[in-house]
Each structure stands twice: as structure tokens, then as C-alpha cells.
Amino acid sequence: MTAAIELQDLRKSFGPTEIIRGVNLSIADGERHAIIGPNGAGKSTLFHLISGRYNVSGGTVSLHGENISNLPPYEIYRKGLSRSFQVTNIFPNMSVFENVRCGLMWVHDYKYSFWHLIDRQKELNERTAEVIEEIGLTSRQHIPAGVLTYAEQRALEIGIAAAGGADVIMLDEPTAGMSHSETDQAIALIRKITEGRTLVMVEHDMGVVFDLADRISVLVYGEIIASDTPENIRNSKAVQEAYLGAEAEE
Numbered sequence: 001m002t003a004a005i006e007l008q009d010l011r012k013s014f015g016p017t018e019i020i021r022g023v024n025l026s027i028a029d030g031e032r033h034a035i036i037g038p039n040g041a042g043k044s045t046l047f048h049l050i051s052g053r054y055n056v057s058g059g060t061v062s063l064h065g066e067n068i069s070n071l072p073p074y075e076i077y078r079k080g081l082s083r084s085f086q087v088t089n090i091f092p093n094m095s096v097f098e099n100v101r102c103g104l105m106w107v108h109d110y111k112y113s114f115w116h117l118i119d120r121q122k123e124l125n126e127r128t129a130e131v132i133e134e135i136g137l138t139s140r141q142h143i144p145a146g147v148l149t150y151a152e153q154r155a156l157e158i159g160i161a162a163a164g165g166a167d168v169i170m171l172d173e174p175t176a177g178m179s180h181s182e183t184d185q186a187i188a189l190i191r192k193i194t195e196g197r198t199l200v201m202v203e204h205d206m207g208v209v210f211d212l213a214d215r216i217s218v219l220v221y222g223e224i225i226a227s228d229t230p231e232n233i234r235n236s237k238a239v240q241e242a243y244l245g246a247e248a249e250e
């Protein structure tokens, strides 16, 4: 079966420094995959290479078997890969409803066709309401997004990322800055939203990683040193030495 995402000898340099140093990785359709690694290992860089924010210096990124290396992010998005937008990309003065609706309009190109939009208004509003229900913000849908709590804003961000029906969702540290109970809620939301889809996430919180991921890849100095089930990663001596051990010492 074709992998949802396939990285082949992927490389990225900033000036003379190679940050991503020949990454090979295959992420299966429907898998929840976490990328972990020490600070500065290159996780965010890898994330940006897959989602198109950075051009690759070498190697390829494939989405469902199609080479998407160096395509602009919006084209990759339209091919079915959606990355979470940062909270700062939420429009704070617009309502929760408008934020989600805007995301949906963008995905479906409604902005280019006013008449088309009028035709599809009802459908668009219904889909918007469904997404808001999924992320648990129905009672907050008419308030400005900027007034939401931090955790609610992150839920909105995840909702917008998933709203267009992308089958690969990428989340960058989805629970960063959350309390324990907010983290538990976020895990439940991510599990629900990514049901039947492929999830790729970068996450520092090992509780979240071991709870959510089917497979974990460990990135150290721009190379993947292990890619395996949570159990095998937890028991891997190499990983403990390179990463988990270092964490425990902190």
C-alpha cells in the first residue's frame, strides 16, 4: 500500500550547516505518528519541509505517492495535507463561527466565486456548525476568537486545520502550554478529529506522545535514529541514551 507520507533521503541546509541529514521515513495511511527528539534536533525544520514552508535542499517528500517537494504550502494543502495554523493565524476579532467558515471557504475556493458562494451558503454554514460541534465550541461560537481561552484557541486551530477534510493532519506541539486537564481534553479532541486520518505531530510531552502515537520516530541531530512502536521506543537503549535519558537527567 502507498504510504500517506514518504520521505526519501530528505535534506535541509541553512547556509553551510546541514540541519536535516538524509531522513528516510514512511508513514502509513491512518497512522498516528509522533516525531520526538532533543531541542534543536530539527523537528520543526522537518515539519516545515513536509508542509512546504521550507524548500528541500535534497531528497523528496511524497504524499500518497506523489512527489510534493517544493510545492507551495497552499498546493500541498489542496492535495490533502493540512498543518495546524498557529494561534496567531486565528482572526481574533472575528467570531469562532466566522473563523471556521473562513477556513472552509478558503479550502473550497469560495472566495473566488460570489455567486457560487450564495448557492452554497447553507451547506457552508451547516458544515461550519458541524466542525464547531466537533471541537466542543458550540456555546462559544458567536464570541470573538480572541476572547477564547488559550486551550480553546488551540482547539479552534485544530478544527480549522481539519475543517477542509484533509486526510493528513500535521500538528506542531498541540498541547504546549496547557494544564493537565486541558492536555487530556486536547488528546481526546485530537483522537476524535484524526479518526480515520493520518496524523503527524511534533510533541515534547512524552505523556501525550505515548498516549496518542501508533508509531514514534526519534530525530537526533537531523537523523532518525529509531522509528518504531511506543513500546519499542520506550525500551530502546539507543533512544534512552540519545534522548529519554537526557530528558530524565534534566
Ligand SMILES: Nc1ncnc2c1ncn2[C@@H]1O[C@H](COP(=O)(O)OP(=O)(O)OP(=O)(O)O)[C@@H](O)[C@H]1O
Residues within 6 Å of the ligand: 014, 019, 037, 038, 039, 040, 041, 042, 043, 044, 045, 046
Ligand atoms: N531558518 C533557519 N535558519 C538558520 N538556522 C535555522 C533555521 N531554522 C532552524 N535553524 C537551526 O536548525 C536547528 C534545528 O532547529 P529546529 O527548530 O528544527 O529544531 P527542533 O528540533 O524543532 O527544536 P525545538 O525542540 O527546540 O523546537 C537549530 O540549530 C536551529 O538554530
